[in-house]
Amino acid sequence: MSDKSNFDPAEKTVLITGGTGSFGKTMVSHLLAQGYKQIRIFSRDEWKQEDMRVRMAEPRLKFYIGDVRNRASVDGAMEGVNMVFHAAALKQVPSCEFFPMQAVETNIIGSNNVLESAVSNKVESVVVLGTDKAVYPVNAMGMTKAVMEKVAQSIARRLGEHDTTISSVRYGNVMYSRGSVIPLFVRQIREGNPITITEPTMSRFMLPLRDSVALVEFAFNNAKQGDIFIKKAPACTIGMLAQAMVELFQSDTKIETIGIRHGEKMFEALASVAEMQRSEDMGDFMRISMDERDLNYKRFFTEGEQLEPMAHDYDSHNTRQLTLEEMKALLLSLPEIQSDLEELGLPTS
Numbered sequence: 001m002s003d004k005s006n007f008d009p010a011e012k013t014v015l016i017t018g019g020t021g022s023f024g025k026t027m028v029s030h031l032l033a034q035g036y037k038q039i040r041i042f043s044r045d046e047w048k049q050e051d052m053r054v055r056m057a058e059p060r061l062k063f064y065i066g067d068v069r070n071r072a073s074v075d076g077a078m079e080g081v082n083m084v085f086h087a088a089a090l091k092q093v094p095s096c097e098f099f100p101m102q103a104v105e106t107n108i109i110g111s112n113n114v115l116e117s118a119v120s121n122k123v124e125s126v127v128v129l130g131t132d133k134a135v136y137p138v139n140a141m142g143m144t145k146a147v148m149e150k151v152a153q154s155i156a157r158r159l160g161e162h163d164t165t166i167s168s169v170r171y172g173n174v175m176y177s178r179g180s181v182i183p184l185f186v187r188q189i190r191e192g193n194p195i196t197i198t199e200p201t202m203s204r205f206m207l208p209l210r211d212s213v214a215l216v217e218f219a220f221n222n223a224k225q226g227d228i229f230i231k232k233a234p235a236c237t238i239g240m241l242a243q244a245m246v247e248l249f250q251s252d253t254k255i256e257t258i259g260i261r262h263g264e265k266m267f268e269a270l271a272s273v274a275e276m277q278r279s280e281d282m283g284d285f286m287r288i289s290m291d292e293r294d295l296n297y298k299r300f301f302t303e304g305e306q307l308e309p310m311a312h313d314y315d316s317h318n319t320r321q322l323t324l325e326e327m328k329a330l331l332l333s334l335p336e337i338q339s340d341l342e343e344l345g346l347p348t349s
Contacts, residue, residue, distance in 0.1 A: 018088030068110030139263025167223035172205025200239025226290025
């Protein structure tokens with residue numbers, strides 16, 4: 001783990017893969033406020049890069065067109081970088097179900113390219129962004145993100161304390177991010193169409209974007225090789241989320257159930273029972289240490305490994321459940337929801 005005792009952001013260059021996405025935009029604003037020397041945005045969408053360049057007009061931002069699937073383009077952006085936040089991924093569950101090899105190319109092979117490039121360029125720390133869908137995965141998106149975590153840990157195992165520190169984070173639904181149901185609900189309400197939900201009793205973790213940034217920063221500051229970090233988060237049912245939206249927007253629109261989509265689960269887990277057994281409670285966060293056993297299993301048959309019994313996973317059914325009023329308050333804390341309400345002349349408090 002790199003020495004952070006004399007850490008000076010003004011001397012550090014950060015690379016964010018997939019940096020034009022919801023997480024990237026929020027992290028960029030945070031890093032700029034912290035005074036980082038340079039922030040590099042690496043992605044394949046030139047239009048989004050141009051929009052970000054014009055909108056932010058920030059000389060410390062540098063833009064690199066490339067694809068994580070192409071190692072040479074990654075190497076070109078990695079030289080001279082101190083920290084990497086790897087957010088580039090295919091994240092839509094139905095799309096990955098129909099095009100699983102595309103998910104493999106980006107989420108697994110692309111992630112390996114980023115990690116190997118970071119190690120070769122002696123980057124101080126890499127934080128890889130994962131998902132709750134990687135725990136007991138049932139869809140291609142979750143499966144490829146689960147393998148991404150394994151790839152990260154396989155590389156971490158061969159590195160020493162003073163090499164590049166590789167860690168991962170997992171979080172659930174990021175509220176009002178691209179692909180979140182919340183912008184869809186807002187659009188449906190504004191257009192006077194029914195709110196469409198898959199299954200009202202389906203539960204999901206609820207995490208504002210600001211909390212995902214806090215989680216990634218916590219991982220950078222506290223990571224040991226191969227760690228996975230999660231942020232404790234409340235959850236609610238999709239039915240309650242829809243009802244909270246209807247009430248906040250003072251709408252009489254109907255809520256319509258359309259059925260579960262390809263690859264969806266009724267609830268998500270942030271940590272399995274086995275992982276909870278080697279976890280460390282760190283207040284608002286939890287560290288899941290890498291399983292450091294090697295392939296010499298014989299000694300474990302004689303020595304054994306004593307673990308405290310753990311009765312359950314950490315999932316969106318057994319975490320703290322938000323009440324309807326708490327869900328409305330959490331939605332009101334989002335700048336995007338406040339902006340939507342203001343446009344319609346509705347109260348924001």
